Amino acid sequence: MQQRSSSNWLSYLLRSIALGLVVAAVVIWAQPYISDWQAERTAPEQPMSFAKAVNRAAPAVVNIYSLAEVRGSYYNRRPNTVLRLGSGIIMDNVGHVLTAAHVVGNVSSIQVALQDGRQTSAQVIGSDPITDLAVLRIELDNLPVIPQDQKLRSNVGDVVLAIGNPLNLGQTITQGIISATGGRMGVINSHADLLQMDAVINEGASGGALVNSEGYLVGINNAQFRGPAGQGVEGIYFAVPYALAHEVMTKLIEEGEVVRGYLGVNTGDRPQTQQQPGILVTGVDPNSPAERAGLRAEDYIIEIAGEPIASSQEGLALISNTKPGTELQVRFIRGNEELTTTVTISKLRY
Structure with missing residues (x-):
């Protein structure tokens, strides 16, 4: 009986030692993870920062300095030279810089300064007064290019x-x-x-x-x-x-200008009496394609070239993207009558 009791006690002791060794091994193995978890709990939260975005984009944003002559005063009729300030964006690695047209319009010389300290002269490839955009060209190697995503669209609140x-x-x-x-x-x-x-x-x-x-x-x-x-x-x-x-830049680089179609109507909000989507004509330019086609103020355009028109913005975009000389059918409502006419789109003059 005493021998059995000693045997049980020894077995219990050995099991306790084995369990202790297992627990110790688990604790040793888990210690790094416990330390990391504790560090995460005690570490201060990182403040919101846009440093990553700035570091990616800022090197491609340049300073633009241009010289322009302005008329003198009544007392001194000699023209004065003034310095204009502006900024621009390096859009590709061959040196195309996109900027605002008013920054480089009617100037005698343009200097571009990069954020890495380099400076160079620039030439105007083309400008578009409608969108107030211009494209410059600089001759430098290893240019930083602004990150771009052609599928990117902006939303209110961004x-x-x-x-x-x-x-x-x-x-x-x-x-x-x-x-x-x-x-x-x-x-x-x-x-x-x-x-x-x-x-x-x-x-x-x-x-x-x-x-x-x-x-x-x-x-x-x-x-x-x-x-x-x-x-x-x-x-x-x-x-x-x-x-x-980007669309305007591409056209300026390839063609030197942006050619837009011209109809010659002024537009307004849809009248409350009209349930059908369309464009209310509030005025017609003299000797315009619209006037030659017989359109008048108070006409309500509902379709252009077979495409239903939901808004002035949509209709003007369609006309703008139409090649001058193209004939388009325009369906419209005048009074209680639905009519159709053909317009020949001309080139928009600035």
Whole structure:
């Protein structure tokens, strides 16, 4: 009996030792993971930062300095030379720089300064006053190129960063959100739908990059909204959307200009009496394709070239993309009568 008791006690002791060794081995094996977990729990949270986006995009945003002559005063009629400030974006590795047309319009010389310290002269490849875009060419190697995604589309509420050289203070980053997309928002020209945002653009930052939180180009910074008296309105700034800017840039590089079709009508909101989508004609330009085709004010266009037209924006885009000289059938309502006419699209003159 005493021998059996000793045997049980020894067996119990051995099992306890074995279990202790197993637990110790597990603790030793798990120690690194426990330490990492504790470190994660005690480590402070990292603050939100857009440094990655800036590091990707900022090197491709350049400073533009151009010289222009302006008329002298009544007392001194000799023209004066003034320095214009602006910004631009390196779009490819062969040296095409996209900027705002008003930055380089009617200037005698253009200098481009990169963020790595290099400077060079630039030539204008072409400009488009409708979208206020221009393409320059510089001759340098190893150029930083702005990140681009041709499928990228912006949404209201997206965080954006404006990169440029305001007031020649050096490259500056301002942050905001997109307030509106796809509308003209009081801008006179209906061929240039703009992004509206509240990222600040001061003089010298026009033509710079508007990028998203990943550093991808979403627009080309254009202007601050002006009130009725010409004063700047805080918090309302505009940029040309990337998709439109890329399309215009491609045409300027390949053809030297952007050719747009012209119909010659002024348009307004759909009247409440009309349930069918379409375009209300509020005026017709003299000697325009529309006038020659017999269109009049108060006509309501519902179809162009067999395509139903849902809005003025849609109709103007269709006309704009039509090659001059093309004949299009236009279906419209006049009073209570539905009519059809044929218009010959001409070239839009600036």
